[in-house]
């Protein structure tokens with residue numbers, strides 16, 4: 083008797099060796115485990131430089147942050163190899179989570195302090211300019227996603243780029259604590275179609291299991307999955323709650 | 336051996352015969368004010384007085400450290416790197432003291448320039464003169480250019496460059512640039528002693544005007560064959576290709592080469608071979624054809640001992656003497672401490688970043704066959720306020736091997752999540768040190784060992800609790 087084949091859930095990690103400075107593995111592990119715990123066959127495809135293998139199979143891409151030296155190496159490869167298949171995959175409904183450097187590279191451009199312009203791949207309607215002061219610290223956001231429960235997202239930011247959203251992108255949420263996109267308009271991250279950009283790491287998804295599920299579900303809709311079975315998230319949400327408490331503490335001071 | 340009373344009378348003689356020159360008045364005032372601050376802060380019980388005296392003295396005379404360093408009869412050694420600074424500095428001090436030298440060194444993790452100044456103040460006399468032969472200073476990577484310019488060391492040791500506390504220091508690259516500028520400014524009489532196994536350190540060393548002394552491990556049997564997730568310097572500085580590793584020892588330290596052959600690990604001048612590891616207890620190795628046995632455990636300590644040996648050789652110590660002296664290193668060496676409680680053995684090990692944590696886990700799980708753990712994670716400034724790095728540590732190593740794991744520290748809840756996603760069943764998180772200890776002790780049988788792996792201030796918090804309960808001695812008494 084043939085064994086019933088499990089439904090696949092595939093994560094594509096863009097440049098796992100070069101763009102992983104902020105504990106990004108936490109995001110990957112969270113996506114994979116939460117799919118696995120629900121009976122999916124969770125698969126990870128590492129998309130290093132020069133490869134475009136199996137990009138059409140990916141359900142959720144992850145694109146993290148790197149150091150300047152590594153980011154420069156990634157930049158050339160992104161334009162040469164990854165851009166067309168990535169755009170194709172997103173048109174087909176794949177999701178993208180881009181954090182920090184990855185968030186910036188998916189936008190129109192990054193402008194350095196000297197005015198030099200590095201065009202991004204313009205997948206999202208955002209642009210970034212270098213700022214002087216680095217934004218470092220806890221972030222708490224009231225998310226713009228109706229189905230999220232709880233409504234809050236927590237993370238840690240560490241960036242000097244100031245990102246501004248154009249009309250096609252909407253903010254991921256409103257900052258309750260932290261500087262967010264640019265430190266001036268009170269907004270954090272962006273949502274455009276199935277692409278989610280943010281400055282929050284920490285890692286982001288482990289303490290925001292509801293956001294992880296949102297990404298998994300959004301990507302699996304095209305495969306006919308519209309509901310994910312519930313999991314026991316008490317450990318994750320307790321950690322989430324601790325950050326909320328700290329934030330309240332920080333504000334009341 | 337030096338005649339200490341002779342040295343003292345010589346120093347006093349200088350003071351009696353020569354009129355105090357104007358430019359040393361400022362130094363003397365700085366030294367006295369600094370020393371008074373140290374005495375006050377110790378008396379008030381607020382701590383060991385490890386950096387504040389340095390602040391005060393430097394405010395009065397910004398060149399006080401440089402002036403004190405030039406009082407040293409032999410010179411100084413400066414030690415930097417992400418991991419192993421304290422252990423290596425203590426080993427070098429141990430080697431020099433055993434040879435009869437008077438050594439001044441900064442301890443208790445006060446490794447900023449203020450700590451080094453405070454340490455020098457401590458050993459200065461009422462005339463403002465430093466009475467010592469050697470200075471051994473552990474210095475934070477970011478303070479290295481300043482420290483080297485002021486201290487003018489005979490030898491500068493760079494142990495490794497790992498990712499650590501991004502929120503505090505910025506990116507690895509900016510730290511590397513600082514080290515590079517410090518080493519480039521060394522005088523010709525000074526030797527840079529560098530880890531050939533660390534690609535980023537090697538890149539710095541290969542660009543120096545004077546060739547450094549390279550050290551490295553040479554024993555494939557203790558190597559891993561894949562880079563751990565924590566590795567972070569694996570591209571070629573010349574062409575950007577991913578480096579190929581034949582062996583990985585700790586973090587990204589190993590034997591590497593660019594596939595385009597334009598960059599490779601420099602051939603070490605001094606190596607450790609025939610390495611035999613025995614948990615946290617001891618290791619043996621052959622260093623420069625000398626057999627070394629030392630009561631320190633873990634491959635990371637092999638690097639520290641090798642570096643200290645290389646420094647000792649540069650400063651003129653004999654290999655045979657060093658082998659003899661290292662055999663009797665005190666157990667409190669290294670950032671590790673053992674204590675007993677009601678028949679349970681507690682093993683505290685500082686584990687502060689992915690490369691360090693992976694190594695202490697590997698030692699605890701594979702070599703020491705540890706089953707009971709407390710993992711302490713704090714996010715104060717000295718630990719790094721960003722705890723993302725725990726996701727780069729391979730806690731998966733504990734899977735199916737650990738029986739008891741207690742997530743502890745101010746970020747115990749984050750650690751609990753990390754363990755859950757590593758597939759490691761854990762006790763409920765305990766942010767309060769006393770409760771964390773109780774939970775660990777309750778689950779640990781008499782006669783068993785529990786490993787307490789902690790970030791810097793999580794370790795201090797636990798120790799304070801252990802001291803309160805009378806299980807451990809206060810730091811400044813050890």
Ligand SMILES: [Zn+2]
Pocket residue numbers: 571572573574575576593594595596597598
């Ligand atoms: Zn190359």
